[in-house]
């Protein structure tokens with residue numbers, strides 16, 4: 043079952059256009075929604091999770107009209123929001139059992155089995171009697187996954203899940219998500235490029251409420267082949283380069299600055315060709331959008 047989002051727009055009362063005419067078709071599997079802070083990701087995730095109304099547009103999950111048949115969506119939804127509060131005094135197994143009751147798993151034996159299986163899958167079985175207040179960030183996130191997976195959801199939405207996790211927890215968490223989501227639509231909203239490159243078969247880049255790119259990560263990388271150039275510079279040379287080139291990224295490496303630029307042809311100036319990765323894709327798209335907006339603003343001022 044695919045998720046079809048068509049012409050969805052949402053403005054807030056303060057005038058911010060959080061989503062501007064978004065259309066996406068999201069097939070089963072892991073789908074990355076990548077964008078900087080404030081891009082509109084959480085707004086879209088909340089709309090998909092039936093917690094917020096768009097101003098315009100339609101959304102279908104298979105035959106379910108997501109905006110009108112909210113109860114049907116909720117039956118098949120697993121939603122892990124960006125921040126979720128957990129009572130620090132609640133105990134792991136008890137609380138998961140409680141959420142399982144809320145999800146409608148009425149039979150005691152079946153519910154015990156589901157809770158046990160999820161605690162084992164999320165590696166929380168050994169701490170099932172502990173209070174949540176003592177959990178690390180990674181443990182909390184894994185507990186969030188256990189809650190989201192109750193009732194075998196077919197639509198799973200995870201908003202910024204790896205922010206604040208240490209590298210080992212991050213890998214463990216991403217593996218868990220990819221196992222859980224094999225037969226469902228899983229939307230992973232994130233500003234971390236590696237989350238998408240490691241897990242997702244398809245992705246979209248969103249910025250300022252607009253979809254800038256919709257693709258398969260490996261195809262987007264292929265398309266950049268021969269167009270990303272690298273050079274190590276002194277930091278004070280950057281402003282001049284910025285005037286002459288489309289800068290994709292600048293990174294500190296051993297105290298020096300490594301610059302990546304986008305150019306269809308050789309830019310000269312000691313730049314050498316480098317193999318692009320998904321980070322280059324992401325920052326190229328964002329940089330081009332920034333340039334476009336800048337040109338638009340300049341035109342508006344001049345006209």
Ligand SMILES: Nc1ncnc2c1ncn2[C@@H]1O[C@H](COP(=O)(O)OP(=O)(O)OP(=O)(O)O)[C@@H](O)[C@H]1O
Nearest residue numbers: 054056058060077078079080081082083084085086
């Ligand atoms: N309730 C609200 N009222 C007014 N503006 C809002 C509200 N919620 C979000 N916004 C604005 O809408 C835009 C999109 O926000 P949103 O939270 O959807 O983005 P995001 O991509 O999830 O970013 P972040 O990663 O920072 O959460 C931002 O400019 C934000 O300030």
